[in-house]
Every structure is written in structure tokens, then in C-alpha cells.
Amino acid sequence: MATLEAAPTMAELDTLLLDASSFSSSTPSDRSSANSASLSSTPPTTISPDSMSLASEPDAAKPLSAAASSIEAVIASPKAPETAQQNEPRQQTPVGHDAIVVAEQPLPAEPPSNSRPRRARSSLPVYNLARLAGTDVHGRRRSKGDAGLEKRRRTVSEATLAAPHDGATSDSTDAPAGTAQSPARIAPGALPASPTTTRTATRLSTPRSARISKKSRSIRASPHLTRRSTRLSGAPVEDLATKLSALNKRGKKAAQKALGGLSRELKRLQDTNEFLHIDTRPVRYTVWSNGKYVDTDPSQPTAPEPPRKKVKVDKNAAGEQETSETGKPEAGVPATNKPRVKKWLEKGLYAGQEAPVDIFQGLTAQEKKKLASIPELLRSSKPNRTFPLPMYNGLRILIHGRDFKLPFDICNPLPPGQPKPAAYRTMTKNRFVGNAAAYWKKTPHFGDFASKCVCKPEDGCGEDCQNRIMLYECDETNCNIGREYCTNRAFQDLQERTKKGGRYRVGVEVFKTPDRGYGVRSNRCFEPNQIIMEYTGEIITEEECERRMNEEYKDNECYYLMSFDQNMIIDATTGSIARFVNHSCSPNCRMIKWIVSGQPRMALFAGDRPIMTGEELTYDYNFDPFSAKNVQKCLCGSANCRGVLGPKPKEVKPPKQPPKQPSEQEKKLGKGSSKVSAKGTGKGSAKAPGQSSAKPSAKRKLKDAFEFDGDDEVAAGTAKKRKLAATVGPKRTLSSASLKGVKGAAKGAAKKATKGATKGAVTAIKRGGLSISVAAKKRGLSSKSAKTKTVKKGATTTALGRISKKTTYGKKSQTVATATTTKAPKPKAAAPSRSPSLTIVAAGVESAASASATATPVPQTTPRKAAAAIPASSSSRKQLPKLTISGGKTSARKWTPSRKAIEAGLADKSPAAAASAKSSGASDGAQKTGKGLDLSRTPKIKLVNATKSN
Numbered sequence: 001m002a003t004l005e006a007a008p009t010m011a012e013l014d015t016l017l018l019d020a021s022s023f024s025s026s027t028p029s030d031r032s033s034a035n036s037a038s039l040s041s042t043p044p045t046t047i048s049p050d051s052m053s054l055a056s057e058p059d060a061a062k063p064l065s066a067a068a069s070s071i072e073a074v075i076a077s078p079k080a081p082e083t084a085q086q087n088e089p090r091q092q093t094p095v096g097h098d099a100i101v102v103a104e105q106p107l108p109a110e111p112p113s114n115s116r117p118r119r120a121r122s123s124l125p126v127y128n129l130a131r132l133a134g135t136d137v138h139g140r141r142r143s144k145g146d147a148g149l150e151k152r153r154r155t156v157s158e159a160t161l162a163a164p165h166d167g168a169t170s171d172s173t174d175a176p177a178g179t180a181q182s183p184a185r186i187a188p189g190a191l192p193a194s195p196t197t198t199r200t201a202t203r204l205s206t207p208r209s210a211r212i213s214k215k216s217r218s219i220r221a222s223p224h225l226t227r228r229s230t231r232l233s234g235a236p237v238e239d240l241a242t243k244l245s246a247l248n249k250r251g252k253k254a255a256q257k258a259l260g261g262l263s264r265e266l267k268r269l270q271d272t273n274e275f276l277h278i279d280t281r282p283v284r285y286t287v288w289s290n291g292k293y294v295d296t297d298p299s300q301p302t303a304p305e306p307p308r309k310k311v312k313v314d315k316n317a318a319g320e321q322e323t324s325e326t327g328k329p330e331a332g333v334p335a336t337n338k339p340r341v342k343k344w345l346e347k348g349l350y351a352g353q354e355a356p357v358d359i360f361q362g363l364t365a366q367e368k369k370k371l372a373s374i375p376e377l378l379r380s381s382k383p384n385r386t387f388p389l390p391m392y393n394g395l396r397i398l399i400h401g402r403d404f405k406l407p408f409d410i411c412n413p414l415p416p417g418q419p420k421p422a423a424y425r426t427m428t429k430n431r432f433v434g435n436a437a438a439y440w441k442k443t444p445h446f447g448d449f450a451s452k453c454v455c456k457p458e459d460g461c462g463e464d465c466q467n468r469i470m471l472y473e474c475d476e477t478n479c480n481i482g483r484e485y486c487t488n489r490a491f492q493d494l495q496e497r498t499k500k501g502g503r504y505r506v507g508v509e510v511f512k513t514p515d516r517g518y519g520v521r522s523n524r525c526f527e528p529n530q531i532i533m534e535y536t537g538e539i540i541t542e543e544e545c546e547r548r549m550n551e552e553y554k555d556n557e558c559y560y561l562m563s564f565d566q567n568m569i570i571d572a573t574t575g576s577i578a579r580f581v582n583h584s585c586s587p588n589c590r591m592i593k594w595i596v597s598g599q600p601r602m603a604l605f606a607g608d609r610p611i612m613t614g615e616e617l618t619y620d621y622n623f624d625p626f627s628a629k630n631v632q633k634c635l636c637g638s639a640n641c642r643g644v645l646g647p648k649p650k651e652v653k654p655p656k657q658p659p660k661q662p663s664e665q666e667k668k669l670g671k672g673s674s675k676v677s678a679k680g681t682g683k684g685s686a687k688a689p690g691q692s693s694a695k696p697s698a699k700r701k702l703k704d705a706f707e708f709d710g711d712d713e714v715a716a717g718t719a720k721k722r723k724l725a726a727t728v729g730p731k732r733t734l735s736s737a738s739l740k741g742v743k744g745a746a747k748g749a750a751k752k753a754t755k756g757a758t759k760g761a762v763t764a765i766k767r768g769g770l771s772i773s774v775a776a777k778k779r780g781l782s783s784k785s786a787k788t789k790t791v792k793k794g795a796t797t798t799a800l801g802r803i804s805k806k807t808t809y810g811k812k813s814q815t816v817a818t819a820t821t822t823k824a825p826k827p828k829a830a831a832p833s834r835s836p837s838l839t840i841v842a843a844g845v846e847s848a849a850s851a852s853a854t855a856t857p858v859p860q861t862t863p864r865k866a867a868a869a870i871p872a873s874s875s876s877r878k879q880l881p882k883l884t885i886s887g888g889k890t891s892a893r894k895w896t897p898s899r900k901a902i903e904a905g906l907a908d909k910s911p912a913a914a915a916s917a918k919s920s921g922a923s924d925g926a927q928k929t930g931k932g933l934d935l936s937r938t939p940k941i942k943l944v945n946a947t948k949s950n
């Protein structure tokens with residue numbers, strides 16, 4: 001059985017070779033010189049007392065000299081080993097082996113000499129300083145850092161490693177006779193009493209010499225020991241033992257020089273099992289990783305693992321190995337290898353967390369009910385081990401019936417080769433066309449934007465920033481805190497983000513939807529309310545819009561027109577890709593108009609929730625189709641889809657209270673009966689929307705037809721008040737119930753219109769409110785009668801979208817006209833909106849109107865100035881109306897007369913006086929109403945009969 005021994009170091013091998021060389025050169029006459037020479041080149045070793053007896057045989061050199069001569073012959077000619085073998089038929093191994101073996105083999109006994117060997121002074125102990133210092137384990141080191149080189153390992157071929165195995169076998173059989181482990185066996189008269197052999201035997205008596213001996217024996221016993229190159233070139237390398245044996249004293253250096261690589265390899269391999277022929281199985285290929293041997297073939301029966309490796313042995317398997325005699329597993333008996341079992345991660349993202357014991361815990365009754373009906377979560381159902389849902393989140397996702405989406409926040413653009421829209425001219429900046437620029441310059445907020453906000457750096461121009469509230473972007477001229485602290489610079493941020501280009505920075509791309517033409521998707525994530533892209537195009541007047549509709553776009557299916565500001569419209573037929581953003585009744589974006597450096601600009605902003613990469617971007621068109629026949633079916637697919645591309649739904653009203661039954665006493669007193677009657681039995685309330693016989697106006701019904709509950713995105717405070725009267729019934733029949741409602745409402749509207757001798761239709765474009773609506777025009781009525789409530793401020797936008805080819809805007813059958821604002825909106829409580837700034841504007845204006853209707857004229861000139869009137873300490877936007885309305889609060893800011901005020905000669909007046917003057921004398925329609933409300937951002941459009949009626 002092979003024993004685990006440390007391999008001999010190179011120094012030891014060198015020593016061994018020196019011994020051999022000394023043998024070759026030693027003759028009885030010069031034994032002493034050979035001794036001294038060899039001793040001088042060997043590390044200190046302990047001289048065993050046994051050497052005394054060994055040294056007493058002087059004639060042992062005779063066969064040694066013969067062997068030495070053989071070595072010399074080997075060195076002289078590469079073919080010497082073969083020659084030597086032929087000359088020495090007794091030795092089947094290369095000659096070199098003999099030189100080593102000689103020291104171990106029993107030599108002919110010499111007559112004991114009376115002379116005392118020179119080095120046989122046993123009285124003087126020899127100390128191995130290296131051993132005493134504990135450094136002998138390291139062996140000899142090279143001065144130039146061999147330690148680093150030793151880390152390299154090479155592959156040893158099968159033959160190389162198989163040979164030691166054979167040697168080990170033979171070693172195990174004959175080891176007891178000549179191993180250094182039992183120097184006493186060698187000593188008693190085995191070796192001739194030669195000084196050289198004495199020294200050799202002495203060396204063998206040390207543990208290290210014993211290892212060398214064993215090594216050399218194994219080499220000797222491996223006549224076919226060959227080494228293949230690391231790269232398995234197949235060329236056998238010269239026998240190591242042959243090389244070693246070929247060394248004599250003179251040739252050692254040359255051999256070391258010539259075979260330096262080999263020596264190093266041996267050195268590197270000295271601590272491997274393969275080199276020590278411990279491995280009991282043939283090794284075909286070995287893999288070394290980081291200087292360690294890696295077993296790559298676990299299926300093969302393996303030898304005992306190297307001691308450094310922790311071997312996980314199955315207890316049962318280990319028990320089987322135990323022999324009845326020893327009670328210990330037999331060394332060398334390969335353990336039965338169990339096939340490794342692949343371990344799978346079964347718990348996914350939440351590995352390590354235990355599922356909740358009670359999955360219903362913390363859920364509402366409704367959620368529990370819903371959860372109980374989900375088959376996957378039934379206790380009896382088979383758990384999904386392939387792709388289990390993440391715990392906790394998974395439950396929620398299931399409850400809400402949403403698909404599970406892996407969050408990815410990197411840029412994920414579509415691959416190339418996508419269908420692209422037909423070539424069109426893009427425009428990255430708005431361009432005023434015609435009179436639009438002149439119109440714009442007349443607007444009050446053209447001059448108002450320059451007023452500075454009163455924010456402090458710590459405020460960062462947050463939600464309370466007056467510029468932000470009024471939808472003015474801060475810049476160098478109107479910001480109090482500067483770029484460093486200001487957060488109200490969305491358009492500047494957008495410009496900085498996109499100026500370098502690149503898909504991620506742009507963040508959006510056009511794609512083809514299955515059913516709605518082209519759309520826009522995000523290829524990166526966006527934060528809530530983050531600006532995404534600008535809607536750019538040509539800013540045109542309404543007149544120009546009508547002209548284009550009638551002339552240029554009359555055959556178009558799609559219009560990219562959006563009510564922009566006042567009497568201006570932005571035409572993105574030449575514009576940015578924002579024009580491809582589709583409508584959704586449950587959108588994830590908003591289109592908001594801002595004033596940036598005095599210019600109106602429109603941009604798409606993320607909604608209140610973050611936008612994931614790959615989502616389609618949508619916003620609510622708040623679409624007014626002009627005519628019922630322009631109504632298009634909405635394909636947004638959201639749960640609260642309104643069914644058609646129509647205006648936003650109205651505010652969700654609380655359900656009506658059931659009529660209170662008057663008590664007998666009340667009946668007697670005559671109280672409440674009329675009220676109850678009025679509330680509970682009104683025809684209008686009893687009729688369904690769309691019924692023409694309803695008492696409420698048909699306009700109201702048409703409006704109802706467009707208003708659906710359930711869209712929480714729609715700000716309650718921005719519910720539209722519009723008169724919608726379709727004069728020409730829809731020619732297209734849509735299957736949706738909504739359209740039926742539209743039809744009914746249209747009939748009702750027509751009836752009412754008939755009463756007033758109304759014929760034809762008037763399509764009124766509401767301006768300022770960024771919406772476009774349809775209004776019935778009663779022929780012969782004054783423009784006042786056709787006026788539309790159009791107060792709708794802020795960012796709510798309406799796109800003029802795809803219109804049926806059959807129905808072209810402004811055709812002969814229709815009279816296109818615009819309407820003026822005739823009265824201020826009804827007082828309305830401020831309601832929270834999901835678009836902060838939009839809400840504030842709307843709420844503030846409407847509340848102001850409400851209050852001013854009953855109070856003294858409010859000293860405000862524009863909504864912006866109303867905002868400016870807010871004390872800097874004001875933190876709640878809801879306070880805006882109150883503060884503005886009361887009029888008692890003085891503005892902390894210097895009043896800047898608006899352009900209109902200057903024109904009206906009010907520049908030198910105080911805000912209150914100016915407002916008062918304006919309320920009495922200004923030409924603004926809103927102010928004419930005496931409401932004291934500056935609707936500078938509401939329509940101030942003259943009625944224009946753009947097309948002739950039938």
C-alpha cells in the first residue's frame with residue numbers, strides 16, 4: 001500500500017545525484033576527496049549512529065565505480081542508457097537507476113576494517129540547523145523567488161502518472177527490504193564498508209533520505225515513466241530517471257541548466273498525489289486551478305481525496321466501508337460516489353423569507369373574497385415551483401389581477417426594422433405662423449412672466465412657487481433663487497437631457513400599435529411628473545387652422561392639431577413625435593402648457609406614477625369631436641374606457657339622496673312637499689340620459705353621454721361645462737352604448753334647436769381652455785346665444801385627432817364658428833387635482849370668480865398676480881382661492897401692471913384701483929361680467945363665422 005510521504009525536494013534530488021556522481025568519480029584512492037566534495041554540496045544532515053557500521057565496509061566502491069562509469073557513458077551519449085542496459089543485462093532499468101540503487105542494494109561484504117572512517121565520529125553529534133529552526137520543510141529555495149514559480153502547475157499525462165502507480169505497487173512489495181524507514185535493515189552488513197556508501201547510507205537513515213530513496217525507487221521501478229508536454233502534444237519526454245541518472249558531478253550543472261525546466265516541474269509537482277503515485281486510478285487529464293488539482297471526473301471511482309479537501313462522505317456509505325476488524329474505513333477503498341443532486345432555487349426573489357402563515361392577514365374583506373377565488377392560492381392546489389410568484393407582492397398582484405412585471409429600468413429600445421410613419425417634417429421648436437405671434441404678444445401673460453417668484457433656496461421653487469403655480473417656468477429673469485436650487489425648470493431640464501442625443505436620453509420612440517396607428521412608447525423609466533418630451537409644431541391662429549383644415553388637410557385622416565392658447569392652435573403636422581401619442585381614458589401622462597421665457601410651450605409629462613420602460617405613453621385628449629359623426633371609438637382598452645374619443649367625464653357626483661317622505665305634520669304645514677316634488681319627481685332626473693323627452697336640455701344629455709364615472713384621473717375641479725349640441729345626427733353607427741347616448745342626446749338637442757329655429761351646426765372651438773367643443777348654433781340667434789361656457793384653464797388639452805374622411809371639418813354642411821366667453825363659470829369648490837399646477841389655476845380662478853361675485857372687486861389683474869398675492873408663508877395651495885378672494889391680503893410682491901393694464905392706462909394705478917378700473921371698463925369679456933376675475937388665460941376670442949352655412 002502506498003504511503004503518503006512528502007516528495008523529495010530538488011535539493012534532495014540534487015544531493016542524490018551528487019552522491020551518484022561521487023560514486024562515479026570515487027575510487028578507493030580518492031574516497032576522501034569525493035566525500036568532502038559531496039558533503040560540501042549537500043545540506044546538513046544528521047548522521048545516524050548506524051553509519052558507523054556501514055562505514056566499516058571499504059570495498060563497497062567497486063560496483064559503484066562500475067555504475068559510475070556507466071553514468072559517464074550516459075552523459076557522453078544520449079543513447080547511453082540503452083547501451084548500458086545492453087551491457088548490464090542484469091539491470092532492466094536505465095543505467096542511471098543503478099547509480100541510485102547501488103546505495104540501497106546489499107553490496108558484497110568487505111572484511112571489517114580496523115581503520116576508523118573519517119566521518120564516523122559518532123561521539124560528536126551533528127545538528128541539522130534547518131530542522132532545528134523548522135525551516136527544513138521548505139527545502140532549498142532559489143534566490144530569485146522560486147516560490148512564485150512553484151505556483152504554476154502543468155498537466156501530467158496519463159503515462160506519467162500511471163507509472164508511479166506501478167512503482168508504488170512495487171514499492172509496497174519490496175519496501176520493507178530497503179526503505180529508508182528501516183535504516184537498521186540496511187545497515188547490518190548490507191552495504192560495503194566504503195566511505196561513500198557509508199555516507200549514502202547515512203543519508204538514507206534520515207527521514208528525508210528515506211523519502212528520496214522511496215522516490216528514486218519508484219522512479220527506478222517505472223521504466224516507462226514518461227512525461228508529456230503540458231499541451232498534450234503527444235511527444236514523449238525523456239525518461240526522468242534517465243535524465244537524473246545521466247548526471248555526474250561535472251555534468252550536473254550542465255544538466256541542470258539544460259533541464260532546468262524539468263527540474264522546476266518536478267519541484268512543482270512534488271506535493272501532488274500524482275507525483276507521489278498515490279492515485280490509484282489512471283488519470284487521463286488533470287485540471288489545475290489556482291495551483292490546486294481539480295478532479296473533473298467524479299463519475300470514476302476515485303482515490304481518497306487529498307487531505308486538504310474536505311470529503312463529504314455519506315454516513316451510510318462510510319458505514320459500509322468500515323471493516324469489521326478495524327472499525328475504520330479502509331484507506332484506499334474508493335467511496336461509492338453518489339450522483340450529485342442539482343439544487344434549484346425554489347423561492348425566487350424572496351428566497352429565505354417564509355410565506356405568511358395567514359395569507360388573508362391584513363387584507364380587506366373584498367380582497368379576501370377575491371383572493372379566495374384565485375385557484376392558484378387554494379390550499380389544495382399544487383404549488384408552482386417552476387416560477388413561483390414573489391411572496392407578498394405576488395398576493396397583491398393576484399388580488400388586483402395584474403400581470404407580474406419584472407422591473408427593468410434600463411434603456412430598452414425596440415430593435416431596428418420597425419415600421420416607421422411616413423416621412424414628415426420634424427420641428428424641435430415651436431414656430432409662430434401668421435398672426436399668431438402678434439396674438440400672443442397681446443396676451444397678458446406675455447408680459448407677466450418676468451415677475452420674480454419669492455421662493456427661498458430651501459424652497460427650491462417647489463409646489464408653492466408662484467411661477468410653478470401659474471405654469472411659468474423659472475429662468476434667470478423670474479426666479480429668486482437661481483438655477484442651482486430651482487426645481488421649476490422642466491423645459492430646461494429636458495433640453496439638457498436630450499441635447500446630446502441618444503436613445504436613452506430621448507427616452508421615447510414611435511412604434512406601430514395594432515389598432516390605433518402609430519403610438520409612442522418609453523424606452524426608459526420616467527419619474528412621476530417628469531417631463532418626457534415637448535409637443536412642438538406650428539403655432540397658428542384659428543383662422544389659419546380653419547383654412548388648413550378646409551384646404552390642406554381636407555383629405556387627411558389624421559389631424560395633429562391641438563388647442564394651445566387663447567385663439568391659437570398648435571399644428572404638429574410639422575412637429576415633434578409627441579404628435580403620435582395616443583389617447584387613453586386612463587392615461588399615464590399629461591399634456592401641459594407652460595410659459596417658458598415668455599413663450600407658450602406644451603410638453604408631455606409623466607403622470608403621478610412612474611412610467612416603466614416599454615410602456616405606451618398616453619394622455620387624455622379630452623377630445624371634442626365637433627360633431628357626433630366625428631365620434632371615434634376609443635380603443636385604449638382601459639378599465640374605465642369611455643368608449644369613444646370624447647371629452648373628459650364630469651366630476652363624480654355623490655348619489656342623490658332618496659326623497660324624504662314628509663311627515664304628516666309637515667304635510668299639514670305644507671312644508672317640504674314642493675321640494676320633494678321638485679327633487680324627486682323631476683322628469684329630468686327620472687329619465688335616462690339621451691332620452692329626447694327629457695326635460696333637461698338635450699345639451700345636458702349629450703354632455704352626459706360623454707361623461708362616465710370612474711376616471712379618478714380626472715380632476716374633479718376641472719369638470720367641463722360645455723354646451724354640446726349635435727345638430728347633425730351621427731351618420732356612423734357605433735355599437736357602443738355611449739354612442740347611442742350621443743344619438744339620443746343629439747336628437748334632443750335638435751328638438752330644442754328646432755324650437756329656436758335652429759338649423760345647422762355650429763362648431764365652436766373653445767379657446768384658452770385648450771379644448772375644442774361642439775356647440776349648436778342656432779341660426780338667427782345672436783352670437784351671445786351660441787356662446788359656450790369655456791372656462792377651462794390649465795393643461796387640459798384636446799387634440800383634434802383622426803376624423804373620418806367623410807366628415808371634414810368646416811364643410812358646407814357645417815358652419816364653423818367660434819364662440820366667445822359670455823359668463824364666468826359657476827362657483828366651484830377647489831378640488832384636488834392630479835396635476836398640481838393645473839388644479840391650482842383652475843381652482844383659484846373659479847373660486848375667485850365665485851367669491852368676487854359676492855364681494856368687492858378683487859385687486860388682482862391676472863391669475864399670476866393672484867398667485868403673487870399669496871403670502872410667502874402659504875404652504876397649502878388650497879389657500880389660494882381664499883387668500884385671493886378675500887382681497888384683504890396684500891400682495892407681498894410689487895405689482896407689475898400687465899400689458900393690458902398699461903394699454904388701458906392703468907399702469908400708474910394701484911392693483912386694487914387697476915382691478916376696479918378693469919372690472920368696470922376693461923374690454924375683457926370676463927371682466928365685463930363684473931366678476932372681478934381676470935381671465936387672461938381664458939378665451940378672449942371674437943366670434944368668427946369662418947365658413948358659410950347652408
Ligand SMILES: C[S@@+](CC[C@H](N)C(=O)[O-])C[C@H]1O[C@@H](n2cnc3c(N)ncnc32)[C@H](O)[C@@H]1O
Pocket residue numbers: 516517518519558559560579580581582583584632633634635636799800801802803
Ligand atoms: C394625434 S393622432 C395620434 C397618432 C396616430 N395614432 C397616428 O398613427 O398618427 C390621434 C388619432 O389617433 C387615433 N387614436 C388615438 N388614440 C386612440 C384610441 N385610444 N382609440 C382609438 N383611436 C385612437 C385616432 O384616430 C386619433 O384621431
